[in-house]
Amino acid sequence: MMQASPRLALPIKCVVDAEGKLMAADAAVRRLHFGNGGVEGGTIAVPGLLELASLCWRTGLKFERTVHVADKEHDLELWVEAEKRENLVNLSIIGWQERASAPRASSPIRSPELGITQRTNLPVMYLNGTGLILRADPALLGIFSTDCIATPFVQHFRLIDEAVDIAALLRTNDIPGRTKIEHIGSQTRHDVLVDAIKSDDDHLLGARLVFLTDEAKASKAEVDEAPSAPAHPGLGLGRHFATAVRQPLGRILANAETIGSELNGPILEQYSSYAKDIASAARHLAELVSDLEDLDAIDKPDFKVAQEPVEFGDIAKRVAGLLALKAADHQIELSVPDPEIRCHAMGEFRRVLQIVLNLVGNAIRYSPGGSTVTIVIDPSDCSISVIDQGAGVAEEDRERIFTKFERLGRSGDGGSGLGLYISRKLARAMRGDLTVTAADGGGAKFTLRLPSANN
């Protein structure tokens, strides 16, 4: 029933922020995260860990609990310690145990009514056995927002007919159940067909909800048609491209990192080296996919960014946390601004984070070992700068470097030539700018200026 020795020699760690975003993680957690369809810097896609982190964040208390996790191959039971420190939740996995897998669903959907709905391509939402929303058709995410993924279904929807209890519905054989639900946020009502997903031996694994309402159908049709008729001057990759590519890439990356980190035991040095090469290539491809996705988005005429207060000190701290390991790998010291210095700008938080991550990532990549990368905040100018001690950027290249696919003759270093182009476009979309100058004593100084939130 259980395997021996669940105890790990070294804890597996990860850090989650207030919104459940995975800020840093060891390879094993990254493997779970990407395996469940998580994205770099996105909400941790491991529902049990997310739930524990949220509980810890909300109460500020320490917890030690088991967390059940399912990836595609195994059911896992983890022993996890959770503690809130400052603005982050630290999760430490000290026990890792494979459980006898709950049988997987392999039988086709048994409902004839659902068979019809599948042929007519109605939007579908999937829940796991504990009622968390695992996946939803992009058409539904358009209506209900992407934030519903990995959160309890009942947080977002309620059953209109109180006599019907979804849990009971799923456990009985009286399926499919057609019922009405109401989206709590928008108060829109939807007819849904509820179908239990069961294994060959009738073990309940989760549920599938097919939305029958006109709004959902219309949204589905809109989404389905979108990729074939791009009406914008972007790359025309379609909304599904990045998602479709990122997931297998994530798995390659996570598996390669797991092998390379020798989590499951020592392996020959050459194989470890191969695994690291694979991980490196996959990471490069993943970054390229992200860049292409951003490029596709920002080149659209209707591209918009949110205007919200963003604190540069907070951004610097997060970036330093995310890239500390990378900097250490390159023997580079990361110098962050004095935490007392506060500078409130207006922009979209995740986009500002993206820009500064790109700048610091570049600085680490192109700076010599033993040097320092410094993040500086200037409240009088409402700017944040990243200063490196590398070769610098020649004056004649300082505009060219912001053009698409410009690498200044570099190759094979993992860059795509899109990062700075995208960063400047984003900065300008936020009514700011991104520029480069020479740093005192050599090196480059990239400066992001945004409108001040105080104006």
Place this chain on the structure above:
Amino acid sequence: MLDAATASANDAQMLCEDIAQQLFPRAQRAPSEAILASTRLILQNLVQAIEAKLGISSDVATPLSWDMLSRSGLLREAALLEFALARMAEHHISQRLETGGAAFLSQLPNRLLDSDDPLVAECARKLLIAQNAAQIRSPESFLRQLPADVLHLLVWRVVAVFQMDGSRSAGNLIASGNQLLATHDEAAAVHATAAKLVYFLPEEERGSLLNPKDCGLALYASGLAHDYRLPHDRILRFIDEQDVAPLLLMLRGRGHQAQAALAIVQHLRGRRSDDHLLPDLLVQYEALDPEAARSEVLGWRLAAAPVWKAG
């Protein structure tokens, strides 16, 4: 006049909810007076212990915030009620074990004190301490057994009542609440120490978890909880249920033969008025496929998941 009118208006809504609960109960069995009284007593004990920690003393037996808490619906929390029901079940089972001459503290945790694995030895030590403390049924001991998130919820509701009352300094109340939460150690509760010990138990000791005589009630319940991914407290309630069927199904899912299952049932539940039904049940038990039983019990975790309750 204003207050009275508002109270009356709110009462009209509450009355609907109360009537709905009484007219349309969802459980098949109506709770007995004894269950209601015991549940109330345990909840009062918890509130009283929290009030004491907040520095609120009173001469009366009922906690000062009780009336407001109970009337406002602030105690209508499934997790709180499950805790109270489980403590009742635990008390009944423990009493029976003691009456039957079975030691509450079994050999297994004592033996594990000498484990080569320091983590296991530490877990065993903590379990023995937690069990020892829990044997004294006092408001304080109930408080120590509360899961941290449930305590968090309850503490701030008690604080809120006294804040609304306005007779005490809000700053002091909040400071005391924070102090109480900071000193609470969920990991020192019986269910938590037992769960951790079961999780890290060496393979060669796992067989002991199949028999409550070997491992004791806490580890036995935690072993079942671990196998079936159900909450420890829910297992205690299943063991103490009037209907023996849930326990039998869990035992069948573990592959016990009928006679072995009967011995466990009688050990944990003692003699019951419906014992005459057991022979028939055991015939059905024998006919039941262990895998089917296991699969069925694994499905119960869906009903145990709190996220569904709002649906």
